[in-house]
Amino acid sequence: MTLRPTSAAHRGGPVTDTARGPLLTVRDLRVRFPKRYGDVAVLDGIDLEIKLGEAVAVVGESGCGKSLLGLSAANLLPPTAEWTGTVEFRGQDVRAMSRQSLRRMRGAGIGVVYQDAMSSLNPGMTVSAQMRQVCGLGATSTPEELLTSVGLRDTQRILRSRPYQLSGGQRQRILIALALARDPDLIIADEPTTALDVTVQRQVIELLQSLRSSRQFAMLFVSHDLALVSQFASRVVILYAGQIVESGPTRAVLANPRHPYTAGLLQATVSLEERRPTLAPIPGQVRTPAGFLSGCRFRERCARADEACATRPALKVDGARRLACYHPVTSGASPETRVAEAGEGDSIATDTSAGRSQP
Ligand SMILES: Nc1ncnc2c1ncn2[C@@H]1O[C@H](COP(=O)(O)OP(=O)(O)OP(=O)(O)O)[C@@H](O)[C@H]1O
Numbered sequence: 001m002t003l004r005p006t007s008a009a010h011r012g013g014p015v016t017d018t019a020r021g022p023l024l025t026v027r028d029l030r031v032r033f034p035k036r037y038g039d040v041a042v043l044d045g046i047d048l049e050i051k052l053g054e055a056v057a058v059v060g061e062s063g064c065g066k067s068l069l070g071l072s073a074a075n076l077l078p079p080t081a082e083w084t085g086t087v088e089f090r091g092q093d094v095r096a097m098s099r100q101s102l103r104r105m106r107g108a109g110i111g112v113v114y115q116d117a118m119s120s121l122n123p124g125m126t127v128s129a130q131m132r133q134v135c136g137l138g139a140t141s142t143p144e145e146l147l148t149s150v151g152l153r154d155t156q157r158i159l160r161s162r163p164y165q166l167s168g169g170q171r172q173r174i175l176i177a178l179a180l181a182r183d184p185d186l187i188i189a190d191e192p193t194t195a196l197d198v199t200v201q202r203q204v205i206e207l208l209q210s211l212r213s214s215r216q217f218a219m220l221f222v223s224h225d226l227a228l229v230s231q232f233a234s235r236v237v238i239l240y241a242g243q244i245v246e247s248g249p250t251r252a253v254l255a256n257p258r259h260p261y262t263a264g265l266l267q268a269t270v271s272l273e274e275r276r277p278t279l280a281p282i283p284g285q286v287r288t289p290a291g292f293l294s295g296c297r298f299r300e301r302c303a304r305a306d307e308a309c310a311t312r313p314a315l316k317v318d319g320a321r322r323l324a325c326y327h328p329v330t331s332g333a334s335p336e337t338r339v340a341e342a343g344e345g346d347s348i349a350t351d352t353s354a355g356r357s358q359p
């Protein structure tokens with residue numbers, strides 16, 4: 001695991017020891033909305049680490065907690081949320097940060113790109129005014145330069161426009177430009193392409209990829225589309241009902257999904273390239289937090305579930321991969337071949353406490 005040059009280094013600044021550690025560390029994150037869901041953990045025991053320059057994808061269906069995880073990384077959870085655990089950005093506990101360092105972290109440290117550009121941009125303000133607001137806070141480029149860097153032409157006209165006068169793709173590029181304004185080390189992209197049609201989706205993904213290779217920022221990419229994230233995330237984290245059920249290097253997880261939920265997501269994926277219709281959607285849907293099951297929260301939708309699954313399976317470590325399942329899918333096995341041996345956990349040996357120190 002070689003570290004990419006730190007952005008401090010690539011800007012010619014000093015390289016400190018904290019710059020070499022992980023950029024973002026989330027440990028045992030537990031998020032609740034006591035007024036709404038009592039003691040139910042909407043995010044439950046999340047461990048996540050993102051290194052400098054690394055692209056990590058968080059994948060799961062609607063309601064699995066992807067957006068909340070993105071928000072917690074920037075300490076932007078709604079005020080009604082209560083959380084425990086640790087979130088560190090560049091080794092600094094976000095809870096202990098002063099308002100000023102938080103503000104700095106959110107601009108120069110972390111940039112956020114949301115799914116819905118129309119509601120993220122101010123409808124009453126011109127693009128120019130919105131960009132000047134952000135650029136006034138210490139941007140490294142001018143609005144024109146930023147718009148050009150996200151592939152927009154005709155920048156003068158765009159600067160004079162209001163959001164509704166632009167296309168969805170243009171608006172999304174503007175959001176990306178705003179997130180990049182202060183050259184952050186981490187971009188949190190929350191389904192940045194879902195509102196766009198397929199061709200524009202691909203263009204925005206290509207833009208993010210090319211910006212990443214030129215600017216070297218790390219990325220936490222939130223999506224429900226496993227096929228989409230496979231194009232650039234080196235690591236993928238699969239979230240179900242607020243719990244990590246599987247994670248690992250993207251290629252390995254896609255080639256050999258072990259959690260039945262991951263396998264189900266893959267089967268249900270509409271490939272961006274092929275635009276095949278949904279092959280086999282996973283039956284049922286994610287419950288609202290009030291109805292989350294004890295034990296494995298996926299068990300009611302799982303063809304492999306049995307009595308064992310009423311107890312929550314530990315997230316076990318196997319090399320670079322982690323898995324929480326008593327009955328993992330074995331390569332090539334169909335759901336019908338319910339494997340008795342899978343309960344033994346195969347080669348997956350260590351337990352969660354060891355996992356905490358793993359990437
Ligand atoms: N402010 C809030 N108050 C109460 N519950 C909330 C709040 N925000 C989110 N939730 C609940 O937390 C769960 C996870 O929400 P989240 O938005 O993170 O899901 P998601 O995976 O991003 O889904 P989607 O793909 O639809 O965006 C949902 O059940 C949601 O209803």
Ligand code: NI
Pocket residue numbers: 066067068190
């Ligand atoms: Ni979301």
